[in-house]
Amino acid sequence: MRGLMKKLVGFTALSSVLFLTACGGGGNEESSGTEGGEVSADVGVVSFLTGSGAAYGEAIQGGLKLAQEEINAKGDVKINLIFEDSAGKQDQALTAAQKLINSDNVTAIIGPTLSTEMNVVGPEADLSGVPIIGTSTTAEGIPQIGDYVFRNSIPEALAIPASMQQAIDKYDVKKVAILYGNDDVFTKSGYDTMKKTAEEMGLEVLTTETFQKGQSDYNAQLTKIKNLNPDLILASALYNEGAVIMDQARKMGIDVPFVGGNGFNSPEVINIAGESSNGLIVATPWYSEKEDEKVQEFVTKFEEEHGHVPDQFAAQAYDALYILADALKNAGSSDRDAVRDALAKTKDFEGILGNFSFDEEGDVLMDPTVLVIEGEKFVEFK
Template identity: 40%
Template sequence: MRWFRTAAVAAAAVTLAACTSADETSAGPEGELVGSGTGDECTIDSPVPVGAVLSLTGAAASYGETQRNGLELAVDQLNEAGGVTYELTVEDDQTDPKQGITVFEQFTGSDPQSVIIGPTLSNTAKQTDPIAHEAGTPVLGISNTAEGITEIGNYVFRDSLTESAVIPETVAAATEAYGLQDVVVMYSNDDAFTESGYEAFAAALDEVGVEVSETITFSKSDTEFRALLEQAASSDPDALVVSALIEAAVPLVTQAREAGMQMPIIGGNGFNSPQLMADAGDAAEGVVVGAAWNSTADDPLTTEFIQSYEDEYGAQPDQFAAQAYAGMTLVDSAVRAGCSGEREAIRENLAGLSDVPTVLGEFSFTDGRDAEHPAVVQVVEDGSFAVLE
């Protein structure tokens, strides 16, 4: 039986002050979500409410859709296992920070949740996570990679590796594989995530001694890049290095190949979507991307996850589905550690998680509540992500 519900936030949703105390916004009557036993033996009579704020429409919808799938699949499996059940409420932030704020106020006020998962984009998280922190509601980012997210406060966690954790490995692997000496960097300078990616790329390229012959900026909503690509080509770089969301990444890659630019294209985390291959087609071949997860990982958890996802949704999961699925695994581990679905207990037990088996690998939170697990560098080969050797 599914204990989740998907809803759309009404425009007239009640707005509560972000500084409402944790006591005033408890997820249920005191003690209702405290059970008996621990770990696999934990039993809680009432379902634990979990709110998810995802971009199901707007520019980041391609990420949000697979995140919702990953969460719903995990909730189905956890509820079937028994002992602890979860009631998942998924809301659409429309890829708009203002709408994200509305939903976070709902989840910490009129419709209180024990934990909030999301939002999809770092740009939104920087505006919404302070609401959860001030309300004493733990929030788990499953795709927020920009710097500074967890510094908002000790109720803020993420299972997504930061750009600064993945990009140095990406740059080092690409430099070795392709003998890079000079590159052109392109990035959208109006988004927290892509700006963070640019900063990580610049630092990593400097670290390995690769010269940046030119830096070119654009807007995250841009889809026409021919003039900028002509400018980039004039430098005759060994590679293009790009920090962009998928909506810009697809036309940029496509137009680069149409212009005859056959050098490697190295992308940030925004490139980690099947939409890159589906929409760019052959133009995506050879694109290099650092990632938190790869579907070819040889472990039982990944194999079972992929099979279950394909059976349920008729498609292969991507990194964002895997991070969402892992996020519910981590929430369940925290709930079972104290056999409590209360907000403060979840916060305390999330912070203590270490070496948890997940589809992302052995997972731990750092002291700063950031993700700690292996990263992987991928390259598009024959229409799929493969590990760059």
């Protein structure tokens, strides 16, 4: 028993669905369940498909569709994906999620893309008893939202310290400057981790500068940073703003390395900033050059379909659907509670990201890889 509140919510939602069905409306035509030993389920996806961060959503969609094709071909589980666009906006993400939650055929939800969105969608899914898996939500506190909230993306609290430590060891860093977007939960969370880690490592923080989404001129912040001469710049930004920051920094003569958060880890940074992106250090569970048969099969298939190598957002989405399919198979049912319980038991799942388990809170247990951009390409940082 998950608690009286969830039961009451479930009863109310069921009553509404029954009423609508009696009136001739509501739900999808196909029902989810077990047919001849095969578990069939509708899985909703809330993703950033249009707008400034569409590259995230496109990568996630590509990874999910490839996994869906492979999973359905194997025959144990049949998954139907239902995509809803959030455009990176909290209100749109919530509306999309509510539409999926209120469909009695939707077993689980993947997404939304941003931690900002998950902060409003997660509580709604949890209260309604719908399992939800974030594939790119790395801010602090996401799985702690509730029993039904999971993620398979390495949190900033794990990734940032790993990349900072390697940068500090290699470059003998003593002084840093911090730059972050102060109008987004995700980038603010990255900043909190950077600040905390810098303090724990005994680094001198020369200045902390802020910016907003869509900003195009960083002259004031970068001029101040340049004059303070840091050994390293810590930047918590999404790829659009992050790429522009690096481009303007290099053109101003700032040549020190950058350590970025998860949102900075996208090939779009290279596409936008070109050679100015060189020197960006990030930690990630995904490395497309890894000598692993499953990894290279995924890269080959994805590249054939999309014309480019998959990034971590595609890879995390791909693994997330396989993790969910594994839970559906183990549950033997598309029942939301049964799938939630099966998800919680995920341990030592061997995906393209590596060996993966959920901890007791639905958070990630795995080791990140630290990468750096050199020659306009992500390579292992050594």
